[in-house]
Amino acid sequence: MKQLLAFVRKEFYHVFRDKKTLLMLFGVPIAQIVLFGFTLTNEIKNSRIVVADYAHDYASQEIIRKIEASRYFEVVKSNMSHDQIETAFKTGTIKIAVIFPANFYNDLSHLNKAQIQVIADASDPNTATTLTSYLNNIITDYQAQKAQQTKVPYLITPEVKMLYNPELLGAPNFVPGVMALVLMLICAMMTSISIVKEKEMGTMEILLVSPIRPFLLIISKVIPYLIVSIINLITILVLSVVLLHLEIKGSLLLLFFESTLFIISSLALGLLISVRAESQMAAMMTSQMSLMLPTMLLTGFMFPIENMPLPMQVLSYALPSHYYYVIVKAVMLEGLGFMSIWKETLILAFITTVLVVINLRSFKIRLA
């Protein structure tokens, strides 16, 4: 225990005496939160849409055919009840829903105006706005077509309802992504660098020729970065609430629990890199190429996973950050409880366990 404490204290000295490390650890999260807030946009294809047609008449069928023909949408189910649509949104299987009220064509032909309800999942605001504008275009298109045939133009008003994030704030979408990114970056990169540094400086040689157990060595490398990461997590959350006016809907405790799980998996990934890498530079490159970029591109917070080619999608499902992103979105933005994310939690826990076991087995007790 004394050994562990001495070791952890030593690690903290390393962190706090190196300005570059400090900047990396605490500057990067803040910079990313601010940067990503302004730069994320996306284009969406093949989004799953639910069409609930209570009208079943000539006009509604025509519009539905147009939606089906569009490359932006993939009609999954029709004629769902409001409750069914609600659950479909919660499970994340659909992004948007369109509801035609009864007597749609009647209203249109007699009053020359009618309404359509559009519901979008706005926990991802970019997707939501893009999708509703696509839908608007289809409807306007239909109106223009009809205007040529009749004297009095039809007026169809889509009534748009944004679920989960009615004000369409950008922040809610990227905060979970930045959390995944920053935690991954800090944990994996910094741990791998710190172990490789011991190799480079030759101190690993002395540590190996000492009574210290590999397990203790790994643990004492992991603890400081776990603490630093949790501080970062708090920073991000505070920034999101204060600066970006984001409301954390779900349980904070659950969020911290899930984050710790994800942090441990990232730390394990970092350790894994450090076993192979021979120089700090190599460790940095490896963690950037193999962890940071995939996390950024494949987790789903920048580009929707549905639009990726299949191999990329498969890769995305192998990333711990993918599940963490889903979990954080569910807990933070949608206020869901553990019961709705237990599957993702289980997968994340499984990946973490596998990584930790691989680490304990692959730790080299000798130099070569």
Added chain:
Amino acid sequence: MAAITLDNIVKTYGEKDKKVLAVDRASFSVEEGEMFGLIGPDGAGKTTLFRILTTLLLPDSGTASVAGYDTAKDYTKIRNSVGYMPGRFSLYQDLTVEENLQFFATIFNTTIEENYHLIKDIYVQIEPFKDRRAGKLSGGMKQKLALCCALIHKPTVLFLDEPTTGVDVVSRVEFWDMLKRLKAQGITILVSTPYMDEAVLCDRIALIQNGKILSVDTPENTVRKYPTKLYAARSDDMHRLLKEIRSYPDIASCFTFGESMHFTFRSDDPHNIEKLKAKLNKAPHEYLEIKEIQPGIEDYFIQISEPAHE
């Protein structure tokens, strides 16, 4: 009981097609309480031997034991009982002198106070700088700190890989004085050095080159094994002198050695030296000086490592 034994240790590096032989069938043993020197040039295999003995590397074949424990099987026991100072300065540069010492004391399950008597002589010299970062110390200070850290847990065997390389002459002398005092406390010391003048300070020495152990003996006996008479020559024009001596047919070996050159004859003819002088005086050198000298360890080293007359 021997503190360290090596039996036919072989170690190669690299892949199958490009294997480099680092240690070639090395065998020797070090007695308890002995100060044993491993003498050889850079790249001779000294560091590899140290790493095998400190359980950092496994040999390809052969066995070794330290403090009675097998280096392959009982590596944890060895790691508990030896002190190791690698050739490169291997402490935490961003930690202060005191923090480094404290850290190593703790991971070896001891305290500075407990074994202070062991490091006292050395530590008092660096104590004025105890709040300075280790990376900002001079070369000699660094080595003293590294020695303190290697000693803090009262090891039974101490491994010092080139502890005086890159250290000034005064600090080198001090360092060897410290080693003598440690030896007096009963600690077995295996030390390597590329400096032949330090070899005489050891109880016994092993000469190593290209991974092979060439000889194991006391420094005195090592020198006594020198087979022929050795002469030293110097003059105002060393370059010409070297060429002339080398071209003399009866010369077995001749090489520059500091400010003079050392040479040997092929035969034991007592008139060798007059004949050579006569030849050299055909074109006289100023201040020509030739005399028979006592061979040193370096002379012996060159003599046995030189495969043939060049």
